Amino acid sequence: MxxxxxxxxxxxxxxxxxxxxxxxxxxxxxxxxxxxxxxxxxxxxxxxxxxxxxxxxxxxxxxxxxxxxxxxxxxxxxxxxxxxxxxxxxxxxxxxSPQNQDHQPATQPHQQPQSAKSICVIGGKGQLGGFFVEQFRLSGHSVCVLDRNDWPNADQLLANKDLVLIAVPMAETETTIEQLSGLSDHTLLADITSVKHQPLQHMLKVHSGPVIGLHPMFGPGQSHMARQLLLYTQGRQPEASDWLLQQFRQWGCYTESIDAEAHDTLMGTVQALRHFVTFVTGWQLMANGQSLDELLRVSSPIYRLELSLIGRLFAQQPELYVDIWLKSEQAPSVISAFGDCFKQAEGWINKGERTQLINQFKQIADYFSHSNADFFQQSDTLLEAFRERIQSS
Amino acid sequence: MxxxxxxxxxxxxxxxxxxxxxxxxxxxxxxxxxxxxxxxxxxxxxxxxxxxxxxxxxxxxxxxxxxxxxxxxxxxxxxxxxxxxxxxxxxxxxxxSPQNQDHQPATQPHQQPQSAKSICVIGGKGQLGGFFVEQFRLSGHSVCVLDRNDWPNADQLLANKDLVLIAVPMAETETTIEQLSGLSDHTLLADITSVKHQPLQHMLKVHSGPVIGLHPMFGPGQSHMARQLLLYTQGRQPEASDWLLQQFRQWGCYTESIDAEAHDTLMGTVQALRHFVTFVTGWQLMANGQSLDELLRVSSPIYRLELSLIGRLFAQQPELYVDIWLKSEQAPSVISAFGDCFKQAEGWINKGERTQLINQFKQIADYFSHSNADFFQQSDTLLEAFRERIQSS
Structure with missing residues (x-):
């Protein structure tokens, strides 16, 4: 022994x-x-x-x-x-890199002098705007920032730029674009708003040079862009934005081209409706007087994961989400469509219509089974990793 | 160079x-x-x-x-x-372990002979039931299975057991319990149903010996039970279930005791409402004629993760979920409460009430900030791991 x-x-x-x-x-x-x-x-x-x-x-x-x-x-x-x-x-x-020094290139530029660009980021002191200012500088470009109080000097800050990037809160996008009628002809005008059709039309109207709409599918809380997704919509003179898309790819981004209206329709579901349902879910938990800690004690890993995704939403700025709901043309109709399905299913439950519910479930399962997505199986491994994380910390 | x-x-x-x-x-x-x-x-x-x-x-x-x-x-x-x-x-x-040999102990028992138990699993050919049959055998217990067709021999199969475990589909739990009035006095009667109050009351009425309600917060698709969560509700003679809970802990489970009615109230949210919202979300995607592959192409990692959690639901048996909605006493009221919040928020969006939405958002954020949960930060790391997974496969 x-x-x-x-x-x-x-x-x-x-x-x-x-x-x-x-x-x-x-x-x-x-x-x-x-x-x-x-x-x-x-x-x-x-x-x-x-x-x-x-x-x-x-x-x-x-x-x-x-x-x-x-x-x-x-x-x-x-x-x-x-x-x-x-x-x-x-x-x-x-x-x-030098901290907090506007208008200065990074000390370790990656760019050869001839490929370094002159860039102005409008809203470059915001979270996501600031992230791009830093990234452009680290890559050797010359970047200036146009902040809320800088509009008196706008002509000087915007003159002769290779790129003017609009990175203001969604609610200020329209009024910002309106003030950009005096850009140089060769300046590439771009925005990073979460809706694409209206801002793109607006930019094309105001500026006669090259235009591109960007939608980075990531927030400012990233340390790097490797494996992140950037959606883009061409507006005018696509060749003028080659270097910019190439720069994103060099940072490690995947880039996907998408039509502006198709983008907005998809985002009605991907962003507006989804965040709205998460919002209502959080609301219901609060209204129910549910103790989150008690919920967590009895939760399976998959539900803890879902709770953490809900909590993630409420840890961010309300305006980010509220403005997506209010600015998205598709939001009202997809939200209403969700409400209709909800009402019908609720009626079946209240009437105990088991067969109806099972048949509907099977139809939706069939719809999901036709996707090429192969990551359904992977969620097991992911959940196991999550279980390890929450229980060892 | x-x-x-x-x-x-x-x-x-x-x-x-x-x-x-x-x-x-x-x-x-x-x-x-x-x-x-x-x-x-x-x-x-x-x-x-x-x-x-x-x-x-x-x-x-x-x-x-x-x-x-x-x-x-x-x-x-x-x-x-x-x-x-x-x-x-x-x-x-x-x-x-020997495959497909009922009534035989495993060849490599971990138990000393005196601690090996005699067990009957009703529904032991089902997915989760079969998983427990295998686990009990691997741990050296003597296990028999009572399947749908075995009721003529029930008296023999159920006689003198240390444990009778009910692992039948939810819809059959009640009729199964009704047939268990003849168990030996020392037999521990247990179930693994997702609701606890009614089955526990029913078991206590039918059987005069020890009773315990179990709710394993995991499915049969697991290779092991390390770090899994088992909820349990004591019914009668708790000391008689010590060995069983100890067995789950030896398998690596965390065990949490919970009152039957508190359990059912919490599960109204943790299971019934949550799965219902997921169900409606899948329905809306289908009704919208949305191409899942197109959605995936333009999705951020967090949305791909959410889609995979939705797909996970529809990859399982409809009855598992439909019966939770129909059997949970709390389901109708939590679903109705969710519907009320949804309607109110939808009204604000349609009327463009930005301030109302922002204030409500802040209130819910405040509610979430009072939880002790420290895993909100961890979702970043988790999402990064998920991004690596989906893009390298």
Whole structure:
């Protein structure tokens, strides 16, 4: 029996030694990656290269097989290590760059002088605007900011720019565009509003030069843009925005072109309705006098995850969401359509119509089964990761 | 320039070598863990020991610090490795256990003969029922199954059991309980229905021995129970269920006691309303003729995650959900309350009442800010992990 205990202790010690070796290895890898990034930055190369990542994973599939390891295990660990690399790179860059110095290029520009652009970000002291100001500077562009109080100097700030980027709150987009009639002919005018049709039409009317509508599908709380999604709608002279889209890709973004009206229709569902349902869900919990902590105590991981997604909404600025509901032309009709389905299903429940409910469920399941989405199975792994996270913290 | 290329190539090779060493290390660790698990199983010890895990993470906090590594990186990687261990252990156990042989104990029982129990699982050929049959057998208990066609032999199958576990579909729970009036006095009667008050009252009426209500907050698609949540409601003679709760804890479950009526009230929100809103959301997408693939193309990671949670619901049996809506006494009132909030907010949007919406938003945000939940920040990391998953697959 005592021998057994000793053997158990020895095994535990061996496992601890493996973990120690793992840490040393992570540190060593980090050193090589930092050298690699320094090289890339000096050469102006993209830090995130999907093809290089894919090549690494392709090779690891074979190697995992060789060792008899689960490929998903190897992939998840490598992805986690790479994520750490991107975050570290972003921190290192920030540390190097001059803080709070407007109108100054970064000290470590990645751009060759001839490709550096002259940019004005309207609303560049806002959260997302400020994020782009920083990113443009880190990439060696010359950036100035036009803030609320700077309109008296607008002519000077906007003159002769390669890019004027509108990054003001949604409610101020229209009045901002109205003041941009005097831009230089070669200036590319762009916005990052969450609706695209109206602002794009408005920009095309006010400015006769190149125009593009952008919709970054991410918030300012990011340390980097690797793997983020940027939607864009061409307005006029698409060739004039090539460098800008290329810059986003160099930052690691995926870019997707979309028609302005199709964009707004999709966003009626993707943003307006979805956030609205989340809003009402939070409201109902509050109205019900439900204790969140008691709810959490008895919640499955999937519900804790859903609660955290609800809480995420309410941790942000109300205006962001309220203005999407009020500005989206599609919002009233999709919200009303949701309300109709809700009423009908509620009626079935109150009348105990089990067969109706089951048949409707099957129809919707059929609709979902026709998608190419292969990530339904992946939610299991994701939920397991989430369970580990909430219970170990 | 050529020298530069060479240096870049050398750095990439060094990184690849680190990755190769990482794989070898993972394999080595797996070997030690397998030996450790074999030891534990022979001794009948729990495979998942939260305290041992916590000790490992405590030590790693210091070591990560020593190496200048981000603790979250180290923690995430170790958790991923441990998850792989649990899944491997479950696979190894399954491989060892005899398949499809009813009434036979597993060949590798963990229990000492005196602690092995005699168990009948009613509905043990169903998904969740079958999962428990397997788990009980793997832990060395003697398990028989009472299926739909076995009622003629019920007296024999139910006689003298330590535990009779009801694991039938929700709609059949009542009629099943009615047939259990002849159980032995010492038999522990338990169910795993998603509502607790009515079934518990019913079991107490029919059976005069020990009674407990269980609600496993997980489905049958699990390979193991480590970190899962089991809710339980005591009915009669709680000491008679000590061994059962202890068994769940040995499997790695967290167990939480809850009053039957409080349980049902909470589940009105946690299950009935939540699944209902998901159901209506899926319905609206279908009714809208929305192409899921087009939606996915323009979706942020958080929306792809939400879509995958919706798809998850429709990948399951309709009866599971429809019967929760119809059997939950709380469902009609929470659904109606949600409908009221929805109508009021919809009215504000249609009338353009921006201030009302913003004020309501702030009130709900205040309600959420009073929770102790610290996982709101964690959803960022989780979403980043999800983004990696969907884009690399």
């Amino acid at each position: 005592k021998n057994d205990r000793q053997q158990l202790e020895q095994l535990r010690q061996s496992i601890d030694e493996c973990d120690e070796a793992l840490l040393a290895l992570l540190k060593k890898r980090q050193g090589f990656v930092e050298q690699l990034v320094a090289h890339k930055q000096a050469a102006g190369d993209a830090v995130f290269v999907p093809e290089r990542e894919q090549a690494i994973f392709q090779r690891l599939t074979d190697r995992a097989d060789f060792y008899g390891l689960d490929f998903e295990l190897v992939r998840d660990i490598l992805q986690r290590i790479m994520r750490d690399s991107y975050a570290r790179q972003a921190r290192i860059q920030r540390h190097i | 050529k020298n530069d290329r060479q240096q870049l190539e050398q750095l990439r090779q060094s990184i690849d070598e680190c990755d190769e060493a990482l794989l070898a290390l993972l394999k080595k660790r797996q070997g030690f863990v397998e030996q450790l698990v074999a030891h534990k199983q022979a001794a009948g010890d729990a495979v998942f020991v939260p305290e041992r895990e916590q000790a490992i993470f405590q030590r790693l906090t210091d070591r990560a610090d020593f190496y200048g590594l981000d603790f979250e990186l180290v923690r995430d990687i170790l958790q991923r490795i441990m998850r792989d261990s649990y899944a491997r252990q479950a696979r190894i156990q399954r491989h060892i």
